[in-house]
Amino acid sequence: MIGEDEMLNDSFYLFVEVAAQRTMQLMRGAKPKLDVRAHKYSTIACAEVRGELIPWETVTDEQIVAELAEKQAVVEEEMQAEIEQADLARAELTPAAAKAKKA
Structure with missing residues (x-):
């Protein structure tokens, strides 16, 4: 205590x-x-x-910035993957793609 x-x-x-x-x-x-x-x-x-039953820690501004940058990078990667997947789906629905499938 x-x-x-x-x-x-x-x-x-x-x-x-x-x-x-x-x-x-x-x-x-x-x-x-x-x-x-x-x-x-x-x-x-x-x-x-x-009674020291509650865990806690102090963080520096640099730690906060680094953590936010890391989270932002993950979000940007996920967004890029979704954009690429949407582009692929859109390409499959274009008339040129439909003609290529028929041929």
Whole structure:
């Protein structure tokens, strides 16, 4: 168990941010990871974060940009494949293709 002064690398702001996100998860129906008598979602979330039961990580702007670029590349590849498939289907339906099939 970590103390309040050691919370999330001495960052109270980060503690509050992680606890707030966990509170939202609990409000949406996530199961508590701790058996506490508290009824308030925020109290449960804070206890879970203090008990190091909630995984979290900080990311740099560079990591975010790299991840977005990677996702964009995948989407562009999928779109290109769909365009090529549509072009093939369209080519099969043109009159020239129909004549070639009859011959």
